[in-house]
Amino acid sequence: MVLTDSEQLAFAVAEARTGRAEGGIPIGAALIVDGAVLAVGRNRRVQQASAIRHGETDCLENAGRLPASVYARATMVTTLSPCDMCTGAILLYKIPRVIIGENTTFSGGEDYLRSRGVDVVVLDDADCVQLMSDFIREEPVLWNEDIGEEGAAA
């Protein structure tokens, strides 16, 4: 049985909710290969005092060292439009497809991904928008830090 895009997104949303419950930034990701979840990840800026563990990069790290042939069959699922770093990580590993929960609260490297031949799908998911909208209202300084902006509230 093939997972729909929304079913794949659900794994990333679950990670985002876990991250928020930990006091972190609610962005989650999943790496889907051959119709199954190979790894999941979530933003760990708070939890690990990390500058590089975004949802997608944490997911790639959790997936471990993989041959290029596996990345070539993978889909990166993320609750939020990927930042420049995560856009670059997707390109480094030549992941051919990206499913994005929403790009309303933040718009990242989608056009650059497409220009490099990546198939990008934006689901405009209401739960993802709600998660991030609530978080940005509650923690504007933390959110700005995560996207490399100065800490003052928006």
Added chain:
Amino acid sequence: MVLTDSEQLAFAVAEARTGRAEGGIPIGAALIVDGAVLAVGRNRRVQQASAIRHGETDCLENAGRLPASVYARATMVTTLSPCDMCTGAILLYKIPRVIIGENTTFSGGEDYLRSRGVDVVVLDDADCVQLMSDFIREEPVLWNEDIGEEGAAA
């Protein structure tokens, strides 16, 4: 006393040599802020079984969570032209200047960095070229893995 570009590069080269001595990939980085080394890092694919610890990202992780105002005064120094992921990490944090040891053995996101307003300096350093040339000859499969290519020797 202001450090020259070559003096800054020396910190990254030392990391690259340490990485090779550990059995890893000889790419190192340093984050220079206000004329001093704030953090160093090196590729840890082998040492930590990591898919995301390249020289530059390891350096950013070692630097910890920093305000945007610190990144805005920083220079990222790296022994090798940055891959797409590390290019994106530099852009995420709006680091305004990048010093690259060499781009002969691998050419990454330099043009994209420049198109986004980053000042990129390539030193064409003979020691950096030698380090990578020796490594690629000795470990072609490992090197291909690190840049998202299939493992067969070049």
